Amino acid sequence: xxxxxxxxxxxxxxxxxxxxxxxxxxxxxxxxxxxxxxxxxxxxxxxxxxxxxxxxxxxxxxxxxxxxxxxxxxxxxxxxxxxxxxxxxxxxxxxxxxxxxxxxxxxxxxxxxxxxxxxxxxxxxxxxxxxxxxxxxxxxxxxxxxxxxxxxxxxxxxxxxxxxxxxxxxxxxxxxxxxxxxxxxxxxxxxxxxxxxxxxxxxxxxxxxxxxxxxxxxxxxxxxxxxxxxxxxxxxxxxxxxxxxxxxxxxxxxxxxxxxxxxxxxxxxxxxxxxxxxxxxxxxxxxxxxxxxxxxxxxxxxxxxxxxxxxxxxxxxxxxxxxxxxxxxxxxxxxxxxxxxxxxxxxxxxxxxxxxxxxxxxxxxxxxxxxxxxxxxxxxxxxxxxxxxxxxxxxxxxxxxxxxxxxxxxxxxxxxx
Numbered sequence: 001x002x003x004x005x006x007x008x009x010x011x012x013x014x015x016x017x018x019x020x021x022x023x024x025x026x027x028x029x030x031x032x033x034x035x036x037x038x039x040x041x042x043x044x045x046x047x048x049x050x051x052x053x054x055x056x057x058x059x060x061x062x063x064x065x066x067x068x069x070x071x072x073x074x075x076x077x078x079x080x081x082x083x084x085x086x087x088x089x090x091x092x093x094x095x096x097x098x099x100x101x102x103x104x105x106x107x108x109x110x111x112x113x114x115x116x117x118x119x120x121x122x123x124x125x126x127x128x129x130x131x132x133x134x135x136x137x138x139x140x141x142x143x144x145x146x147x148x149x150x151x152x153x154x155x156x157x158x159x160x161x162x163x164x165x166x167x168x169x170x171x172x173x174x175x176x177x178x179x180x181x182x183x184x185x186x187x188x189x190x191x192x193x194x195x196x197x198x199x200x201x202x203x204x205x206x207x208x209x210x211x212x213x214x215x216x217x218x219x220x221x222x223x224x225x226x227x228x229x230x231x232x233x234x235x236x237x238x239x240x241x242x243x244x245x246x247x248x249x250x251x252x253x254x255x256x257x258x259x260x261x262x263x264x265x266x267x268x269x270x271x272x273x274x275x276x277x278x279x280x281x282x283x284x285x286x287x288x289x290x291x292x293x294x295x296x297x298x299x300x301x302x303x304x305x306x307x308x309x310x311x312x313x314x315x316x317x318x319x320x321x322x323x324x325x326x327x328x329x330x331x332x333x334x335x336x337x338x339x340x341x342x343x344x345x346x347x348x349x350x351x352x353x354x355x356x357x358x359x360x361x362x363x364x365x366x367x368x369x370x371x372x373x374x375x376x377x378x379x380x381x382x383x384x385x386x387x388x389x390x391x392x393x394x395x396x397x398x399x400x401x402x403x404x405x406x407x408x409x410x411x412x413x414x415x416x417x
Contacts, residue, residue: 021045022127025283028141030150032187033110036103038154039277040293043095044284049127051087051095054080056105058112058121068137071124077108082361084298090218094286098216099123100298109144119144148240152277153190155297159183160304166403169306170351174257177306180249182267188276189240190294194269196231196250201261203228208386211300215271215293231255257308262369264303269295307352323347323398323407333417336384342394343376347407350398359389390416
């Protein structure tokens with residue numbers, strides 16, 4: 001009996017190193033102590049495992065009988081927000097994770113360091129076994145620093161706007177659009193490289209993946225994003241001495257305005273080399289080479305929209321009448337995977353209607369633009385694959401020819417059946 005027990009115990013200790021081969025690169029990064037930080041991570045050897053929750057904490061402890069070290073209870077700073085979870089499988093046995101550290105987590109870590117801590121904390125992701133083996137915990141060390149040169153080059157915010165700051169610019173055929181810019185907030189230092197593109201009426205609309213920066217995608221997905229009419233390319237060096245940059249828009253004379261309908265201007269940020277945040281595939285047995293992560297972002301960049309019509313902009317628009325939502329009714333049920341119909345009332349003077357659908361976390365699932373005379377819209381069932389929320393909310397906004405809001409409904413809730 002003692003011999004059998006010894007053999008079983010020996011097998012347990014032999015199996016743990018095999019399971020613990022799930023690894024990550026980089027294993028340690030500098031983060032901004034006073035703001036958000038975004039880091040591209042690559043995991044390898046996850047065959048037989050499913051990525052689970054990810055936590056930040058100040059201390060770790062043994063995860064026995066599981067493998068690795070987990071967060072010590074009472075020292076947890078927060079969890080990866082679902083709205084910023086851009087993680088996805090990558091290659092064979094690989095996994096790409098975009099670690100978006102909120103300002104609240106950095107602030108908590110700074111407060112602990114001010115009390116005498118060592119200025120480091122940990123990002124711990126659990127990998128759940130699908131074969132009955134122990135789970136595996138993998139951690140990344142986060143070191144408090146400034147937002148300068150030693151922090152991975154990443155975008156933490158992008159705000160595009162026309163000169164008049166209207167949500168949707170309305171012009172007539174042949175009229176040039178207003179100049180516009182993109183205010184970019186960032187960490188680190190590096191080359192901001194990319195291009196401006198425009199989605200014309202009739203083009204296939206971009207998906208969520210098409211609105212992500214190239215460095216946010218795993219290596220094999222880069223180059224597969226939809227391409228549209230290129231307006232202009234750009235390349236600027238962003239110094240570590242600042243945390244914001246105003247990117248000028250392209251020459252407006254090159255922006256199309258010959259067909260009526262809704263246009264979308266896309267800001268496409270390309271991946272560049274960044275020694276502070278680049279990820280090695282070789283280090284985790286997830287492939288060969290280095291994945292450049294300069295310009296990573298934990299969010300999609302929303303497009304800038306303009307509408308080309310045949311009515312002069314100077315035509316007065318009536319401000320009378322308020323838009324009312326009709327269906328679905330408040331707290332109505334919805335079934336994931338099935339189409340969902342929306343309807344609302346007409347508003348005099350409306351040049352366009354904007355339908356917005358978000359989940360409970362504030363993640364945008366759908367934005368639809370409807371011409372006057374159209375007061376209903378059917379949302380395709382596949383859009384619900386973008387959220388795990390049990391609650392959705394929707395609203396409709398009526399805009400006049402100048403892109404100014406005439407009327408807007410309140411948010412109306414939907415409940416998952």
